[in-house]
Amino acid sequence: MMLENKYIAAIYAGLRAQGLEDQKEELVSSYTNERTTSTRGMTKREALDLIAYLNGDQNNKEDKRSKMIRYIYSLAYQMNMTQITKKKTKVDTERLNALAKRLSPQKKGLQEHTYDELKTLVTLFNKYYKEQLNKGGFYESPNT
Structure with missing residues (x-):
């Protein structure tokens, strides 16, 4: 099952906001336990965790x-x-x-x-x- 576009868009927006576009594959890989480097291959939970990190929730x-x-x-x-x-x-x-x-x-x-x-x-x-x-x-x- 492919990840919904709204989550993919939120990940890319977060990557742009943090200036981390170049590190997208490494970040996706780390949040999926190296299962994939594609945002489309992420689960909803993995995507939400990455979005929270990109929005600064992890630092908080x-x-x-x-x-x-x-x-x-x-x-x-x-x-x-x-x-x-x-x-x-x-x-x-x-x-x-x-x-x-x-x-x-x-x-x-x-x-x-x-x-x-x-x-x-x-x-x-x-x-x-x-x-x-x-x-x-x-x-x-x-x-x-």
């Missing part, structure tokens, strides 16, 4: 994803999940990833979560933080 999603990760890091810092290296106190990423794997429905480390998965993970971290605070808070880090 990445910004939001980064903010959610930074927020979880700030919670980890408040929970004393820190270690001192070279006279600097930093979040202990091993402990943070272990907690993320424990709390996450996907059972994976913090950076491995997608934007949509992080929305759930932030909620779970907030709940965990409040529960631990109600149990008596966070004291010394075991590494100090």
Whole structure:
């Protein structure tokens, strides 16, 4: 089944707007997992994902994803999940990833979560933080 013309037109408009006409084949290939380099051979979902990227939605999603990760890091810092290296106190990423794997429905480390998965993970971290605070808070880090 061939992709509808309105999606093809939107892809070309996005390519022109971003100055990426020369990279059309590579972009289509990457969005179709190298199945095709032709916009006509794309599925509707692949075309919509490419259109969203060309319209800047992907950058916005990445910004939001980064903010959610930074927020979880700030919670980890408040929970004393820190270690001192070279006279600097930093979040202990091993402990943070272990907690993320424990709390996450996907059972994976913090950076491995997608934007949509992080929305759930932030909620779970907030709940965990409040529960631990109600149990008596966070004291010394075991590494100090």
